[in-house]
Amino acid sequence: MNSIAPELIAELKEKKEPDKGLPPLELKGALVMRFAPNPNGPPTIGSARGIVVNSEYTKKYHGKLIIRFDDTDPATKRPMLEAYDWYLDDCEWLGAKPDEVIIASDRIAKYYEVAEQLIKKGGAYVCFCEQEEFKALKDAKKACPHREEAAEKNLGFWKKMLSGEYEEQEAVLRIKTDITHKDPAIRDWVAFRIIRTPHPRPQVGDKYVAWPLLDFEGAVEDHLLGTTLIIRGKDLTDSETRQRYVYKYMGWTYPETMHWGRVQIHEFGKLSTSGLKKAIAEGTYTGWDDPRVPTIRALRRRGIRAEALRKFMIDLGLGETDISLSLDTLYAENRKLIDPIANRYFFVWNPVELEIEGAEPKVAKAPLHPAKKELREIPVGTKVLVCQSDVDILKEGERLRLKDLYNIEITGISPLRAKFIGTDMDLVKKEKARIIHWAPPDGLKVRVLSPDGEYTGIGERGIEKELDKVVQFERFGFVRIDSVSDVGVVAYFTHK
RNA sequence: GCUCCGAUAGUGUAGCACGGCCAAUCAUGUCAGACUCUCACUCUGACGACUGGGGUUCAAAUCCCCAUCGGAGCACCA
Known part of the structure; x- marks a missing residue:
């Protein structure tokens, strides 16, 4: 078959692999589409579907994309003045800059x-x-x-x-x-x-x-x-x-x-714009970009890439069935984008001090990224900080590896003490010792704001150079460095 | 109550217009293993679905009927 009619094989293959995601359009003429929100709050993940799908089609078929603010209810669903710009801003971020902007109230x-x-x-x-x-x-x-x-x-x-x-x-x-x-x-x-x-x-x-x-x-x-x-x-x-x-x-x-049908996101449940507005006014959330809130602004602040959000929305297709989904797929999509570029750092949450006998002060060298050669340097004395959650499962006499530093043997749990036992990787390779991460006691104060709460602890120096970037806190997850100041670093949790 | 609409693995999706290439695609998830100085990444493997019942047909996920379940509208909201 392949030898007599290769083009037939190709054709069959093509049929088997139609447009993933959005169905193709049968157009009779030019394509003009609009996305028509009521700006009574900032764009949410739900709005993102409208923005992305409309823009994807107009891009694909060389059509025109209009954003129209349906703001004709001054009372019940009263528009929010800031939200007009928020929509335009988020549209642009999503790669959906409209060709025309219309405001109904005009x-x-x-x-x-x-x-x-x-x-x-x-x-x-x-x-x-x-x-x-x-x-x-x-x-x-x-x-x-x-x-x-x-x-x-x-x-x-x-x-x-x-x-x-x-x-x-x-x-x-x-x-x-x-x-x-x-x-x-x-x-x-x-x-x-x-x-x-x-x-x-x-x-x-x-x-x-x-x-x-x-x-x-x-x-x-x-x-x-x-x-x-x-x-x-x-x-x-x-x-x-x-x-x-x-x-x-x-x-x-x-x-x-x-x-399309209704979308419900597991992580956020049924939050309405008016419900959010109230919760923000009451101080339950810090604002429209609180990491617990389902707005595009919040996802942006957490370090989600527009590209990931677009793909996520396009892959949903156009079913009329109501769907209930988890953000895991979005996170997986985003992880593929950020994992190759995010630098790695140590961040110890709920830190516990660990005194190490027999250790000489030194400068630890660890790769900025596992696939790259560049190193970061962390000066250490005779004390380090480790996570409470690691200490919880520690036993006296246990030998383990402080990542990119050296090996220790636990000599006491409270107070936590250990002794230096060498630098050989054989401990990990042959004895299957655990590897835990650590931070120097004089490191940076770090707060991580995440959808399920706040983590505070100490991070290694160097994080302050990553302002506005997404980095990975090893064994913790990806975060976006949101601010750096005298009081410390604030990071927004992206995902695991 | 009236009127519409929908139903494929845990989740999302492809396949349905034109029945056979479908013991059903892809992604995500979960579990196991490999790799790795991260519990990340990558790789390998496993798991897992046509809502039910009838009918048409040589042949049904695909067409028809009924049932069940789910959703939407019935606003001086959007």
């Missing part, structure tokens, strides 16, 4: 225009029903009295809505769908409501009282922006059916859509 007038046209076409009406009253009617597949009002009259009501003559809850603009639609979620949905709370953006402030809901704002924007493909969470699947009514009235073409 474009309210455009939504008003469409609303007016819809009213004129008889596709929308101002409804004065109380919420429960309308729900009862809707559930019974019955129209409310306002539904049949003439377009002219509705136009008048609409103008009053805009000029602030109605209070909150008093009037809404509804899109006329099919009041008997088999799915109650579709029946005459709300497009605009009154909100008296000023918008946090000073450019907008109290300029408007009639605010569009997401389904309306998104419908208009996706048309205006020329979006050709929408990928979003499956919680928004019904939006498509609702929005299609607007598109039908206006004679627009609806974009293609794809949806």
Whole structure:
């Protein structure tokens, strides 16, 4: 076979190895995609999926990527002023710099225009029903009295809505769908409501009282922006059916859509943006980049590479099933990137002093990285620090190796004492003695902030030169050196 | 309750549009071993799945039906 038709073999192989990760797209024309967050908090790991998947497709198919801030709720999901920049910053970090940035609250007038046209076409009406009253009617597949009002009259009501003559809850603009639609979620949905709370953006402030809901704002924007493909969470699947009514009235073409299921991360559980906001305000977390928090900022601070996060997200694919995953895979991905470049250092947490008899002061030499020749030098006297967790399993008389230093025999547990017994590696090779790491008593104070708490101890000198770099604390894990000061070094735990 | 959607190893995923190349891919995980002056890395090996039941067919992970389980929407949130 190989000799008669090698190209067939190649073709078969190609079929067997389709695009790993994201499914290929069947495009009819140019690709325009958007990522549309509400900036009511910083981008989370969940946002990263949207950012990465959208950008991956637009990169692959030479499309256009738009980031659109859906910030049309000044009250319930109130936008956070800093978050706009955080999104742009994290997008850029993730290699997803958008071609265009749109802020919905700057474009309210455009939504008003469409609303007016819809009213004129008889596709929308101002409804004065109380919420429960309308729900009862809707559930019974019955129209409310306002539904049949003439377009002219509705136009008048609409103008009053805009000029602030109605209070909150008093009037809404509804899109006329099919009041008997088999799915109650579709029946005459709300497009605009009154909100008296000023918008946090000073450019907008109290300029408007009639605010569009997401389904309306998104419908208009996706048309205006020329979006050709929408990928979003499956919680928004019904939006498509609702929005299609607007598109039908206006004679627009609806974009293609794809949806993904909910993602839950084991390590973080069910943390909502509002829940996090509260926990931060209460001081449970130190901020939006606390290592225990599922934001992109936190991962960055911990030394996770954008490349690893991208691959992680792409490998998830686009399933509609809800998924529940562990960050282990992300860590494994990241480890592949940082292990070859991270320098190695000793860090002793919960240090215990160990006095060594018969040891001459010397300078220990250890490789900066196991694959490289460069050495780091650590001056040692007759005392070293070792981890409490190593001491816990130590027995008197045990012989062991202090890594890159020399061999000792334990002569006492408390206080901890040992005697120098040589430098020969045979102790490890023939006697299978344990090797533990250590630090000089006059080393650097180090604090490591990790998702499961804080570790404090002493690290060898040299760590202070690695500011902002990811290093490996041997037998501990990878950390990013976050700050270096007189009081010591602060590191953020990356992963094992 | 009404309306949609989904289900492949512990986890995530490929395969499903067009049934046979599938005793099912890849990654991660776990365990064992090799290497190593780290419990890291690397290498080797092992473990582990088509939700269940019917049907169609020579042939079903793939098509059809039912059941079960899971999720989403039914907001003047996004």
